[in-house]
Amino acid sequence: MDAPFTFTPTPASIPPPDVVYRLKQPPNTPVNTHPLNPLDFVLRAAQIYPDKVALIHPNVEHPVYYTFAIWAQRIQNLAYALVRAGIKPGDRVAVIAPNSADAHHGVIAARAILTPINTRLKPSEVAYILDHSGANLILVDFEYAHLVPRDVKVPVIISKDTGRSGDPYEAFLAEGRRFSQERSWGGLDAEPNENAGATLCYTSGTTGRPKGVLSTLRGSYLAAIANAFEGQINRDSTYLWILPMFHAAGWTYPWSNTFAFASQITLRTVNYTHIWQHFLNSGVTHYCGAPTVQIGIINDPQARKLPQPIAAIIAGAAPTAYLISELEKLGFKPVHVYGLTETYGPFTRSYDQPNWDNLSLTERARLMARQGQAFATAQEVRVIIPPADDEQNPVLRDVPRDGKTVGEIVTRGNIVMKEYFRDPEATRKAFHGGNFRSGDLAVMHPDGTVAVMDRSKDIIISGGENASSLAIEQELASHPHVLEVSVVARSHPKWGERPMAFVILHPQHATKWADRHHDFIKDMKEHAKARLPGFACPEWVEIVPELPKTSTGKILKTELRRIVAKL
CATH class of the missing domain: 3.40.50.12780 (ANL, N-terminal domain)
Incomplete structure (x- = not known):
């Protein structure tokens, strides 16, 4: 692109003529290789x-x-x-x-x-x-x-x-x-x-x-x-x-x-x-x-159809199918990737498939919301049955590709961290089984795509059933009046735990529910019952003005759990 304004760099920033862009090479470096x-x-x-x-x-x-x-x-x-x-x-x-x-x-x-x-x-x-x-x-x-x-x-x-x-x-x-x-x-x-x-x-x-x-x-x-x-x-x-x-x-x-x-x-x-x-x-x-930033983009008053396509690379948390479809309507091309700090950021991507062209926007967005498969320079992403922490030299077993059996995402190879600095015990635990253990729970679909269900600490165990907070959030976010939602477990005298949803209302619809929060909660629960099994439906719904987040847009469920613990 062209320079948008006039600017003169400092004299020290001006390179001399005939610069040679070559560092002093280490001695005895083999002719057929160089350190990356x-x-x-x-x-x-x-x-x-x-x-x-x-x-x-x-x-x-x-x-x-x-x-x-x-x-x-x-x-x-x-x-x-x-x-x-x-x-x-x-x-x-x-x-x-x-x-x-x-x-x-x-x-x-x-x-x-x-x-x-x-x-x-x-x-x-x-x-x-x-x-x-x-x-x-x-x-x-x-x-x-x-x-x-x-x-x-x-x-x-x-x-x-x-x-x-x-x-x-x-x-x-x-x-x-x-x-x-x-x-x-x-x-x-x-x-x-x-x-x-x-x-x-x-x-x-x-x-x-x-x-x-x-x-x-x-x-x-x-x-x-x-x-x-x-x-x-x-x-x-x-x-x-x-x-x-x-x-x-x-x-x-x-x-x-x-x-x-x-x-x-x-x-x-x-x-x-x-x-x-x-x-x-x-x-x-x-x-x-991150998805929370993308939500702010599509709901900003200036939001309109783009003059040129823009790739919106999404990671940091699982995007909802609703968010992906709303981005596409404005002309963004969502590129859903997944990773962690320990994997240099992204190492998987949800790849478009030719047969998606015949699907509706909603159906395509649901598939795009999966975390997908390992991308260039990464080794394969696997979903395995987690071995016991004290198991010596465990042989990792992959979950069946049924889209139902929950396991842990692991990977190894070029783009996995070297170690946790000055923490050999944490490094040992992370690499137990000869792979990097992400701590993210997921299923493997028949087509080889991975779909994250939850962080291991965020699974809600209700009446002996495992409910994914992410899966619940995906469905609740499809309510047209919901801007953002987060779900955590809350103790229940009969079922052990039940989901509690914290909801931010969409600004365009907030006035409709002003002083009628109980009506919205009833409407939200009906919305959930039509889409989720009973044990996964939120027992409690609270409308909030904002959700606690890290600076990079991740919702701090630890803070929400502290709030819930006091209820």
Whole structure:
């Protein structure tokens, strides 16, 4: 895409003429191989399309944009600045910022490990991650500087997000440029070990202390290529950053987009006004977002038929068939993927099938709502009967492909984490049976597609029957007046547990039920009875103004269970 406004980069960001985009290669590297590293993507992009717009940051006081050549120079400057600051191979560099495209490349160029931290965590949670990760340097956006502990003993570099001289971050990059003595890329050592750490991403911690998921350069490289291929991102694509880059390293899309030569638009917050402005006016072709964000998009007052198709890549929670069909009506192409932080984000996709063309939109959306099959560069996804935790060297048994028998999703291969950082016992449990155990319960359909039923902790056991909270939510969400719904177990004197539904009403219909919540609850229960077995029908329904969520849109059922426990 073309540059949307006039902007002059800092002098340190201007590359010298005749740049050679080649790192100092490790000695004795075999001629027929090279260590995989996602840094290669930006070097290749700068060499092939130096003047193409790579990054645009428009909805701020000081908008900026960078071509691939200029962005690559800034990445190089950052790498040298980190080395000058004492960062050594394997050190952790923490980033506390809404988006950090420079850091995703510059940190690994310095052979360090990127540790992106959720900006919406409490200061005590940030302090825990900084301590547990052993962060050796912190890059922090000015808006989140208060999250850095006052007694921190490592260097802290603040960015004012201006891209102009006088910004402490820009001064840090300029120091890196001076320190390089114009040795350019050849003055930086290439990492010889493709299994060296690339990122250290901490899980959301919804069930206790967050765990540090250590990924590798090889896994990041292969996962990024897979995401670019599965999303059909290419040189003509424009990717809008709605998903925050601190979430599972942005599902590897910071590297996917550079691999594909795509332009990227970054936002500081999930602002639906800005999002729709870019959908309608900036030629956006791709974005990622959790279902709760997608719900906000389709229900925004600006929502209308799109001027061009946009791939809406959905993950983070199971989308309802209703959400998928509503996205399609506006011209979005839903791409439903599934994964975890431990799998670099997505590793399965729900693939369109030729026979779906003859199905109704509702029927097609129900099939698309499944988690599907393993995608490019991943090994197969399996659903197995979970072995006992104390079983030695268990032989994993797959569930029958009947779409009914519930088991646990497991996988192995290229895009599975290296380990839980400094937690060998958690790593052992996660890899028990020679596969990564997701903790997600699912069924396998006759066509080989996986459908998640629930997290193991979210299954509702009612009268001896297992009820999937996700399956219940899928059906309740089909009520035309429901904007969003979440279901958890509540104790019952006769049945042990029964489902309780927390519902946000659609704004267009909320006034109809004002002061008549009891009538809506009755209507919702009738809706459920027509679609669910008796043990899965919600015994209780509560209308709420909002649902507790993580910053990436996952509903915090732990909070809902705390509310229910007091009832």
